[in-house]
Amino acid sequence: MKVMKFGGTSVGSPERMKNVASLITESGEPTFVVLSAMSGTTNTLIEISDYLYKKNPEGANDVINTLEKKYMQHVSELYSTEEYRQKTSRFLSDEFEYLRSFTKDLFTSFEEKSIVAQGEIMSTNMVVNYLQEQGIKAILLNALDFMRTDKNGEPDPQYIKEKLQAIMQEHDGYQIYITQGFICRNAYGEVDNLLRGGSDYTASLIGAALAAEEIQIWTDIDGMHNNDPRIVDHTEAVRQLNFEEAAELAYFGAKILHPTCVQPAKYASIPVRLKNTMAPEAEGTIIDNVLVRGKIKAVAAKENITAIKIKSSRMLLATGFMRKVFEIFESYQTPIDMISTSEVGVSMSIDNATHLNEIVNELKKYGTVTVDSDMCIICVVGDLDWSNLGFETLATDAMKNIPVRMISYGGSNYNISFLIREADKQRALQNLSNVLFNK
Ligand code: ADP
Ligand code: ASP
Numbered sequence: 001m002k003v004m005k006f007g008g009t010s011v012g013s014p015e016r017m018k019n020v021a022s023l024i025t026e027s028g029e030p031t032f033v034v035l036s037a038m039s040g041t042t043n044t045l046i047e048i049s050d051y052l053y054k055k056n057p058e059g060a061n062d063v064i065n066t067l068e069k070k071y072m073q074h075v076s077e078l079y080s081t082e083e084y085r086q087k088t089s090r091f092l093s094d095e096f097e098y099l100r101s102f103t104k105d106l107f108t109s110f111e112e113k114s115i116v117a118q119g120e121i122m123s124t125n126m127v128v129n130y131l132q133e134q135g136i137k138a139i140l141l142n143a144l145d146f147m148r149t150d151k152n153g154e155p156d157p158q159y160i161k162e163k164l165q166a167i168m169q170e171h172d173g174y175q176i177y178i179t180q181g182f183i184c185r186n187a188y189g190e191v192d193n194l195l196r197g198g199s200d201y202t203a204s205l206i207g208a209a210l211a212a213e214e215i216q217i218w219t220d221i222d223g224m225h226n227n228d229p230r231i232v233d234h235t236e237a238v239r240q241l242n243f244e245e246a247a248e249l250a251y252f253g254a255k256i257l258h259p260t261c262v263q264p265a266k267y268a269s270i271p272v273r274l275k276n277t278m279a280p281e282a283e284g285t286i287i288d289n290v291l292v293r294g295k296i297k298a299v300a301a302k303e304n305i306t307a308i309k310i311k312s313s314r315m316l317l318a319t320g321f322m323r324k325v326f327e328i329f330e331s332y333q334t335p336i337d338m339i340s341t342s343e344v345g346v347s348m349s350i351d352n353a354t355h356l357n358e359i360v361n362e363l364k365k366y367g368t369v370t371v372d373s374d375m376c377i378i379c380v381v382g383d384l385d386w387s388n389l390g391f392e393t394l395a396t397d398a399m400k401n402i403p404v405r406m407i408s409y410g411g412s413n414y415n416i417s418f419l420i421r422e423a424d425k426q427r428a429l430q431n432l433s434n435v436l437f438n439k
């Protein structure tokens with residue numbers, strides 16, 4: 001079975017939903033479909049939660065009313081029969097009543113995660129109703145019945161696999177199985193989610209749970225480009241990536257993939273194909289086990305990075321110094337992205353600065369601490385094994401006019417990372433494209 005995931009833009013209008021319906025039914029084979037919320041909806045639901053949090057029911061109601069009008073308009077455009085218009089309108093009206101219920105009594109606690117979950121719940125209902133109206137044997141499976149995270153907030157693959165396989169067996173014989181991306185329950189059974197962009201993660205977790213033959217991520221661009229197309233001119237789709245290369249790109253900022261989406265596919269050895277809903281004939285990108293030797297594939301950038309340097313000539317060479325430093329980060333659940341050491345100090349970068357003050361306070365016990373905010377990691381990805389002579393020189397050469405705060409190379413065979421100022425990001429990415437790809 002194939003898993004096909006469609007992002008927000010791909011289900012962003014009735015027209016697009018019809019397009020998705022024809023893409024998923026084309027092969028005639030049983031297919032598992034994961035859908036995001038219609039584009040803009042998750043942001044709007046977050047806005048509603050924010051008004052509720054600020055105890056402003058009028059603000060929340062205004063946004064709810066505007067959103068409801070939009071959805072009711074979609075209903076009249078999507079369905080051709082009165083039966084399905086009514087069925088879907090009734091469903092959506094209940095949804096909006098549910099959202100309004102939180103504006104009526106501001107002193108009952110409202111569930112932000114439950115509000116945000118309604119985007120995917122609405123889009124999947126709309127599409128499954130459309131397919132059924134077209135006479136297709138389609139069924140909606142509720143992600144909240146099988147998608148679950150553990151006490152660390154990580155997906156629980158064993159639980160997901162057992163639950164989903166049991167549900168699939170119970171509903172044997174359908175052509176299309178649809179579920180919501182993004183949403184899940186946590187270890188305590190509460191509604192939760194896999195973070196922004198998390199529908200990709202849902203798709204790969206499902207692919208792994210069902211031992212799918214392929215996981216397809218359908219979006220609004222023809223695959224992974226060799227640089228960020230929102231920032232850099234003349235980017236091109238990369239035809240093939242190794243799982244490790246794709247994981248590095250996703251983790252270091254290529255927005256087309258959720259940071260952790262590659263992992264489940266990699267462990268289960270299931271190829272991931274990135275495809276363009278607007279141009280299905282375009283080849284897209286295949287992510288698999290193959291490693292093309294001797295090639296730099298792509299560049300990505302991750303913003304909002306903080307660099308922390310601790311200098312201590314007295315302590316550094318003493319055994320146990322690094323352990324103490326790492327323990328401080330660990331105790332505040334703050335992962336380190338990049339690290340660089342010298343005889344007199346160590347520099348690290350983090351992307352979660354929630355506990356920065358506490359971390360810095362504790363580090364000061366062991367040395368002089370400097371913090372640089374508004375930094376950015378530029379990550380060059382490909383077969384960067386040290387046997388490829390001159391590859392690191394090529395990358396550093398492209399950065400020759402950019403102040404570089406840290407460099408990391410050799411941590412894996414797939415990446416070289418540079419830590420620079422966010423203000424230099426565009427220039428650095430464009431230089432890298434010019435030197436590495438647009439020769
Ligand atoms: P979806 O809503 O389908 O999940 P996203 O907006 O999350 O889509 O991801 C697709 C977008 O990612 C593209 O429109 C593109 O602007 C952006 N993007 C950033 N970096 C890259 C890259 N290296 N290759 C392709 N797209 C990228
Ligand atoms: N709807 C969610 C978001 O906007 C999840 C997703 O689209 O992947 O982040």
Ligand code: MG
Binds near residue numbers: 007200258
């Ligand atoms: Mg996305």
